[in-house]
Amino acid sequence: MKWLLVLCAAVILLGVLNPGNLFWDSAAYIGMGKWLYSDGASGLWEPSRPVALPLLLGALWKLGVSPFGMQIFSLLVAVGFLALVYFTAREVMDERRAVFAAFLVGATATFLVFSTQPMTEILSTALLLGGILLAIKKHPFLAGTLAGLAFMTRFLQLIPAVILGLWLWKGKRWNPAAFFALGFLAPVMPYLIFNLVLYGQPFFPFLQQWQLTSQTGWLWHEPWFWYAPALLFENIALLLFLPGLLKKRVRLFALLGLLSLLVYSAIPQKEPRFFLAFLPYLAIVSAAAAPRNRVWIIAIIVLQTLLVFPLVPHALPPPPIEMGEEAALVSSPLYAVHSSAKAVPAYYPLFNAERARELRGKIGKERMLISDCDLPCRPGDAACEEEKGKLFSSLKTSSQMIEKDGCSYFISLRNPPS
Incomplete structure (x- = not known):
């Protein structure tokens, strides 16, 4: 547990010392939050984006939190994300390997870059990890609620949410699966009603995002196999995923990781930040195959730490113009x-x-x-x-x-x- 605290403290220190400037999508979500809490008088609106993160950022804006404060908030979410990787892994493996799973996520350059960005990948996956943890602890309704919130944060989280629901149904156990489905609908139904009122169509954001996926994002089109080498380039220790597939106790995480990887690989637009949505599952399976010898684990940690820092880019400069207080x-x-x-x-x-x-x-x-x-x-x-x-x-x-x-x-x- 103490090594998890060391890892979290290191991530916080790196984030505070080098928060970086906001990215395009971060700015869009902040603008949407302003729009929601000002009845459209401030900010901007993009209907194809999920609403959960704008609701959260808009509340922070209403409380007077600056964009930099939102970056610090995002950093705290990222630390919570690492803690959830640890606690979820701890349900299926010993403490040493659970810390190693959290390290495999935290020592990935993309995670470090996006840990200070108010974007959907880390938050939505943290919510889903919380749902998985609650499902393992036999709280299906609360697990479904967190899975629903994850879906409202990032639509593609529906894939692992469905897998989790089917896992609860294994052996035709209707009660856990039914409670999970009810929990999922608890936050999602008000969102669908919101869409119906705003657009006249409850599924409008999903349909528009599907349409835009085929018409935009061509700057980031990559071949179907792009994620595997990209992940290994950032974290060579993920090669342990292959022997980890033989471990029965992490079968759920192997299924979540592989199916999510297949879905994201089928989408032409590919970016490093997208693999944050399934990196924890790959890390947990990889950690299950970690060597028993503590010396080997420490050697892998030291090597990956030395490899990751050159991959973290310097912050991009802010744009030379700002809007001011006129529309x-x-x-x-x-x-x-x-x-x-x-x-x-x-x-x-x-x-x-x-x-x-x-x-x-x-x-x-x-x-x-x-x-x-x-x-x-x-x-x-x-x-x-x-x-x-x-x-x-x-x-x-x-x-x-x-x-x-x-x-x-x-x-x-x-x-x-x-």
């Missing part, structure tokens, strides 16, 4: 992070020729903060490239322009009434 149409949610004014996403739901023409028609009619690096066209879309060129040619003649790191940032003001 604007923005090409990135990052411009509106520190503003309490309303922002309209220029990039949503997707940027194409039609959207570029629409934006060009708004020059002089609406305040705009736009960068050419934020609005890429799909490869081979000549019509989009042509309209994008016209858009930024118009902005160059009518807007203030800032050049930084190869990007052009434009501040276009609303023309005064004649």
